[in-house]
Amino acid sequence: MITSLTNGKVKAWRKLHKRKGRKEQQMFLVEGSHLVEEAWKSGQEIVEIIMEESVPLPAWSNDLPVERVSKQVFEHISQTTTPQGIAAVIMMQPHRSVTGNQLVMLDAIQDPGNLGTIIRTADAAGMDAVILGKGTVDLYNDKVIRSTQGSLFHIPVFEADLTEEISSLKGRGYEIWATALEDARYYQEMKTPDKIGLVLGNEGAGVQQELLKQADKRVKIPIYGKAESLNVSIAAGILMYRLKE
Incomplete structure (x- = not known):
């Protein structure tokens, strides 16, 4: 001992x-x-x-x-x-190539609790993979791991350059949705494509402009009360479950 x-x-x-x-x-x-x-x-x-x-x-x-x-x-x-x-x-698991039709991409999510909750929700919602862009908190941070409640082991999660990843996915027939406030449509009005990559952005800055320009569509969630915005993990949950309808 x-x-x-x-x-x-x-x-x-x-x-x-x-x-x-x-x-x-x-x-x-x-x-x-x-x-x-x-x-x-x-x-x-x-x-x-x-x-x-x-x-x-x-x-x-x-x-x-x-x-x-x-x-x-x-x-x-x-x-x-x-x-x-x-x-x-x-x-650590080696990076695997992307498979499946419904992918979640995270642009510089910095709060460990948010990242862990998004991974856990992606697992529950049956997403096929979670892709972490530059500036995102380390996947193996202890707070991230605890927040996933084990979902880290159920769904592929890996790091990638989102600019390159989006370009590759579009070439393979994926439609890219990015969350935004301007020039965006409410998620209830949008029809889910067969193959989709959903991009969610940093807690304060949102999705960076370079990625917004690459997106095929911009999506937003209505705010019925007086809150300025939704927590990114809550927004992710709403949109991921919308993709299953």
């Missing part, structure tokens, strides 16, 4: 708290019994399970490498306020 905070493995796990460390190791941490089990159920490549000394080993983890650690060590690597005593180191 590991009891020292200066142990080499502990130092390596701590490095996974940072984007730089995750990229260098091509691994990330997930924490909590639900997320770790979801990773296992979804066939993720689990490098090792990290278990606090007093926490019982889940039955499904029998064939996986398990590293036992002291309570102090687990709290040292934990990123939650009330650790459950179980975490896992998981290999």
Whole structure:
């Protein structure tokens, strides 16, 4: 059992708290019994399970490498306020080519909770992939992972240059919708095409002009009350479910 905070493995796990460390190791941490089990159920490549000394080993983890650690060590690597005593180191998945007819593209979404909620909703709404553009918060940020509630493991999510991705998709017959306030139609008035890429923008600035120019159509959601706008994850949910009608 590991009891020292200066142990080499502990130092390596701590490095996974940072984007730089995750990229260098091509691994990330997930924490909590639900997320770790979801990773296992979804066939993720689990490098090792990290278990606090007093926490019982889940039955499904029998064939996986398990590293036992002291309570102090687990709290040292934990990123939650009330650790459950179980975490896992998981290999990042290689990028896959885009397949499916309904794609969500995110332009510089910066709030981890928003990104995680959008991924979770995209999973629930049956979207085929989520594509993260430049400036979007790191997919493997612990707050993003927790907000996905395991949906990170159910739906393809990857980073790409949205300018290039949109150009490629249009060449393959996708219609591109981008959210906007100006020169946009209400979503209720629009007919969903067979193949679509839905672009949602930054919380403050919206979709950047370069991407708006590439879009085939601009779409907006009516505001019936006095709010100036909708949270981007709420807007994403409304539009994704609209695509299923």
